[in-house]
Amino acid sequence: xxxxxxxxxxxxxxxxxxxxxxxxxxxxxxxxxxxxxxxxxxxxxxxxxxxxxxxxxxxxxxxxxxxxxxxxxxxxxxxxxxxxxxxxxxxxxxxxxxxxxxxxxxxxxxxxxxxxxxxxxxxxxxxxxxxxxxxxxxxxxxxxxxxxxxxxxxxxxxxxxxxxxx
Amino acid sequence: xxxxxxxxxxxxxxxxxxxxxxxxxxxxxxxxxxxxxxxxxxxxxxxxxxxxxxxxxxxxxxxxxxxxxxxxxxxxxxxxxxxxxxxxxxxxxxxxxxxxxxxxxxxxxxxxxxxxxxxxxxxxxxxxxxxxxxxxxxxxxxxxxxxxxxxxxxxxxxxxxxxxxxxxxxxxxxxxxxxxxxxxxxxxxxxxxxxxxxxxxxxxxxxxxxxxxxxxxxxxxxxxxxxxxxxxxxxxxxxxxxxxxxxxxxxxxxxxxxxxxxxxxxxxxxxxxxxxxxxxxxxxxxxxxxxxxxxxxxxxxxxxxxxxxxxxxxxxxxxxxxxxxxxxxxxxxxxxxxxxxxxxxxxxxxxxxxxxxxxxxxxxxxxxxxxxxx
Numbered sequence: 001x002x003x004x005x006x007x008x009x010x011x012x013x014x015x016x017x018x019x020x021x022x023x024x025x026x027x028x029x030x031x032x033x034x035x036x037x038x039x040x041x042x043x044x045x046x047x048x049x050x051x052x053x054x055x056x057x058x059x060x061x062x063x064x065x066x067x068x069x070x071x072x073x074x075x076x077x078x079x080x081x082x083x084x085x086x087x088x089x090x091x092x093x094x095x096x097x098x099x100x101x102x103x104x105x106x107x108x109x110x111x112x113x114x115x116x117x118x119x120x121x122x123x124x125x126x127x128x129x130x131x132x133x134x135x136x137x138x139x140x141x142x143x144x145x146x147x148x149x150x151x152x153x154x155x156x157x158x159x160x161x162x163x164x165x166x
Numbered sequence: 167x168x169x170x171x172x173x174x175x176x177x178x179x180x181x182x183x184x185x186x187x188x189x190x191x192x193x194x195x196x197x198x199x200x201x202x203x204x205x206x207x208x209x210x211x212x213x214x215x216x217x218x219x220x221x222x223x224x225x226x227x228x229x230x231x232x233x234x235x236x237x238x239x240x241x242x243x244x245x246x247x248x249x250x251x252x253x254x255x256x257x258x259x260x261x262x263x264x265x266x267x268x269x270x271x272x273x274x275x276x277x278x279x280x281x282x283x284x285x286x287x288x289x290x291x292x293x294x295x296x297x298x299x300x301x302x303x304x305x306x307x308x309x310x311x312x313x314x315x316x317x318x319x320x321x322x323x324x325x326x327x328x329x330x331x332x333x334x335x336x337x338x339x340x341x342x343x344x345x346x347x348x349x350x351x352x353x354x355x356x357x358x359x360x361x362x363x364x365x366x367x368x369x370x371x372x373x374x375x376x377x378x379x380x381x382x383x384x385x386x387x388x389x390x391x392x393x394x395x396x397x398x399x400x401x402x403x404x405x406x407x408x409x410x411x412x413x414x415x416x417x418x419x420x421x422x423x424x425x426x427x428x429x430x431x432x433x434x435x436x437x438x439x440x441x442x443x444x445x446x447x448x449x450x451x452x453x454x455x456x457x458x459x460x461x462x463x464x465x466x467x468x469x470x471x472x473x474x475x476x477x478x479x480x481x482x483x484x485x486x487x488x489x490x491x492x493x494x495x496x497x498x499x500x501x502x503x504x505x506x507x508x509x510x511x512x513x514x515x516x517x518x519x520x521x522x523x524x525x526x527x528x529x530x531x532x533x534x535x536x537x538x539x540x
Contacts, residue, residue: 003219003459006394007279009242009294010221013301014398017308022366022402029315030362033341036326043327 211474215466219388219459220278221298223255223270227383234260237383239302243268244293245282255296268292303377303387304395311373344368344513352517353524360520363406367399368513375458375505379498390508391459393451400447403516408443411523419443446519450512457508461501468493 144150225237238256245251248267257265261272271281271289280296281289297305318337321330330338348368349361374395377385389395419439421429428435468490475486 003216004393006397007221007294007298007392009296009298010300010392010394011398012295013297014304014395017301017304018370018398018402021308021312021370022363024312025315025366025369026362029312029319030341030365032319032323033315033338034345034358034361036322037338037342039326040329 211467211470214470215463217278218466219391219462221300221392222278223258223280223296223298224260225299225302225383225387236260237302239299240297241268241280242295242297243280244295246290246292247282247284251292300387300389300392300395303384303389304374306384307374307377307389308370310377311369314373315369341365344510348510348514349517352514353521356524359410360406360517363402364513364517364520367402367516368509371399371454371512372505372509375509376502378458378462379501379505388459388462390454391457391462393455396451396455399454399512400451403450403519404443404447406516407446407519407523410520415523446515450515454508454512457504461497461504464497465494465501468497 140153144153223241224239226234227237228235236256238254241251241253241255241257243251245268251266251268253265257263258268258270261270263269268280268282271277271279274289276289276291279291280294282292284290314337318334318341321334322338329335344365345361349357349364353360353364371390374389378387378389378391380386419442420436422435422439424435471490471493472483472487475483478486
């Protein structure tokens with residue numbers, strides 16, 4: 001069977017051509033292909049990893065931000081409570097102060113009024129006294145122009161004094 | 167979308183290849199024409215098929231009646247008596263002439279080969295390094311393969327992070343499939359050292375198988391169905407396996423882990439193991455050769471059905487012609503599958519042998535080897 005006996009000529013050519021193919025492809029053909037595939041795979045893997053990390057980071061950030069927010073809200077509540085308490089206190093104080101002040105002012109005004117009243121009464125009294133003296137003088141001068149009248153007057157006055165004495 | 171495109175491409179290639187075969191059926195009709203002219207009704211099917219399966223000194227492209235269009239190939243000879251010779255195969259005039267004392271034997275032990283007649287009329291075979299049809303096809307296919315792979319490598323090197331489309335994407339898919347499914351699991355941890363060689367073997371066989379299925383120039387040569395070609399491939403695997411074998415591998419061969427009486431007085435197991443070193447690549451060689459040659463033989467046989475049935479009348483002849491075309495198309499589809507499977511199997515087994523020689527004989531590697539050898 002000639003089909004089963006290898007021909008030396010074809011063996012020779014096959015060795016040469018296959019050898020050249022192997023040398024070229026093993027050196028320049030497949031390594032760059034495999035390397036670039038590997039590079040791409042590494043890139044994809046890294047990208048996935050970094051994406052996952054970023055996601056984790058993001059969720060962490062979200063968590064912390066939520067925590068911060070909750071804290072802030074708590075703080076806010078506390079501050080608000082404090083503020084309302086303070087304002088109430090201030091208002092109460094103000095109210096008390098106002099009451100005290102007004103009372104003070106009222107008493108002051110009352111004493112002033114009393115003093116003024118007293119003074120006014122005093123001055124009125126002295127004025128009245130002066131007036132009455134003057135009036136009395138005038139009246140007396142009018143009435144007592146005659147002797148008779150003067151005598152009658154003195155009598156009446158004496159009577160009155162006597163009556164009031166008794 | 168990308169995979170769809172690849173599918174369509176594959177289908178187009180398949181249809182192209184099979185339609186070419188129908189075209190080739192017509193060209194084969196013309197080929198035996200000169201023989202028919204001499205012996206009108208006889209058609210020696212066996213000789214025709216064997217002639218197409220075997221190598222030849224010229225590349226027959228087309229025949230039209232008596233006119234042959236062939237590509238003459240260089241003949242390189244070294245004769246013990248007259249030294250080196252270098253001339254075109256057209257000098258033989260399609261095997262009908264004697265040139266410088268050389269002729270193409272038409273019968274006997276060296277049928278179809280160049281022989282030299284000595285003084286007593288005995289046929290002597292000179293050292294024949296002629297660039298035959300298979301050698302020329304090998305060179306053409308090698309150039310195509312190198313061009314394809316280097317082009318893909320250039321595209322991928324330019325922008326490694328881009329996902330490739332079209333032909334580059336298809337090639338990348340196949341390369342990664344072989345790398346990830348075949349080489350990585352079988353060779354083991356230092357698979358990266360071997361994958362360029364194994365990928366080269368795969369694509370070399372695959373492209374030669376595929377181009378061999380195209381029935382006219384520059385395809386149609388029965389390259390991987392030639393035992394010399396598969397022998398060199400098997401020897402390459404043999405060299406890679408045995409020259410990079412680990413210590414454990416050689417210990418397993420010369421001092422295997424069996425009862426001492428199996429190796430001391432008479433080294434039974436070492437002999438079996440040593441024979442095993444050679445039977446592995448031998449099986450690779452025969453498997454590839456037989457599969458591809460059988461495929462070519464079936465296609466040729468089905469095509470010959472047309473001419474055998476000529477003498478049985480036009481009705482049978484035309485129906486058999488239709489049947490022959492249908493079967494040829496079917497067989498060509500099968501052969502496309504075989505072209506891939508044989509390249510795959512050769513690569514897989516080479517990878518398994520490399521893995522066995524590299525590894526410390528782990529259990530799963532053995533299992534892989536056993537299951538794939540069957």
